[in-house]
Amino acid sequence: MFTALSRIIKYGFLGFWRNGWLSTATIVVMILALLVFEGLIIANVVTQTALNSLQDKIDISVYFKGEASEDEILKIKSSLEAMTEVKKADYISKDKALEIFRSRHKEDETISAALEELSENPLAASLNIKAYDPQNYQAINTYLEQDIYKSSIEKISYAKNATVINRLIKIIDTFKNLGFLSTIIFASIAVLITFNTIRLAIYSNREEIGIMRLVGASNFFVRGPYIVEGLIYGIISGLLSFLFIVPFVYYTSHYVEIFIPEMNLWNYIVSNSIILPGYQIIFGISLGIISSSIAIRRYLHI
């Protein structure tokens, strides 16, 4: 078994080397396919970050009446936090609200002066609520509109923002679906092109496969070297395609950051510098091995 395996590996490497042009052409096609694959990963990360940052900007605020006590508000806060839909609920007390208001308008002397004139804090205490999914705001809003809370709640910002929230939900959903669809389409194209290239490479070897069978080679021995070749294609194209994408990301990272400040593409590549080429290589190897195994099957009947 060990002898057979070492011979198969030897012939895999020999075949790869001696079919130089065919190997190069196959690798070039696989690199292109893997670049598409990598492009899809990066595009998904960018879109996801953009959508998350957009989603993060959506929230609703509940303003409480002056007579509502802090205890009451904190009780509502904890009951909200107990809901599965709620990501977090931040309590902003009257004093805190004033502080924020002051610091936001510290440049504006008229407002500062006006505040000094007032004897008491005119701002309401509030809860700022963020949901896991923007679609949950409707449910949270309904929860807060219950009769028991009516006495303490002044207003809920949802009503005012409902249209914008709903529109954002639609936009986010559309982008997610589009991303998913385009990932499937482009990944399928890449897989089919690679499969076809490997199939052609094996087609050009079909006579050799027949000869090997005629001189007594078992299917395992015939198939083995082609699978080793597929493995080599996968490793080389996986590594090279990652190396090609590095300078591209280095130069475009800055531009992406202008549009999506939360997204530092370069840092993403650097912090994933093992996982990403790892994915590429695994994807390349599986593509190479599966394509070779399928393509060779029909020539093993002799």
Place this chain on the structure above:
Amino acid sequence: MITFQNVSKIYKINHHTSNALEDVSFTINAKEFVSIVGKSGAGKSTIIELLTGEEKPDKGKVTIGSYEVNKVKSSKLPYLRRHLGVIFQDFRLLPNKTAFENVAFTLEVAGRPQAEIKEFVPQALEMVGLSNKMYNFPRELSGGEKQRVAIARAMINHPDVLIADEPTGNLDPVNTAEIIKILLKINELGTTIILATHNKDIVNELKKRVIILEDGKIIGDEERGKYSLT
């Protein structure tokens, strides 16, 4: 011993059927040298393909030693083929392997140790007069040289039977004579030889058993036969 018992083979091409072999029966004993002759399309190649298991008969039974060829599963065919040596008109060498590697391949697939390969392959290539071209690729060899590599490859396993399908079809008279000489020598060493050919001169000079085929039927089987087709 090789036997064909009432073997028929029909090919279907585009709704047309053609009888490649019709009720063919014969026996070939160990160490015999048998020529199978006939015009193109007479059924010579079909007999070879039935022997190597590339094709299965529609009727009848083909046996080689203890193997009933038509019942051998595709996955077990390699083991049968390791008892056979086959040479073809178009040589069928592996183009990306050197002469040495082509011959060694037969031993490698049979799982023979490296030391044996290093010892036997040069010997086999020397026997066919190619020790100086061991590391050449087939594209660097002449037709006669390629066929000699093919013979070395077929013989390296010490097969019980050597099957030669028009081995001289692509060769000039000098190389043809050389190849036949090598086949005779192999036969003297105890290997059964089955030679399919339509070369009249070879058959007449051999003075060995001849099976004559016409339109898929045996029309003659003579112990010291001649090529008697018109």
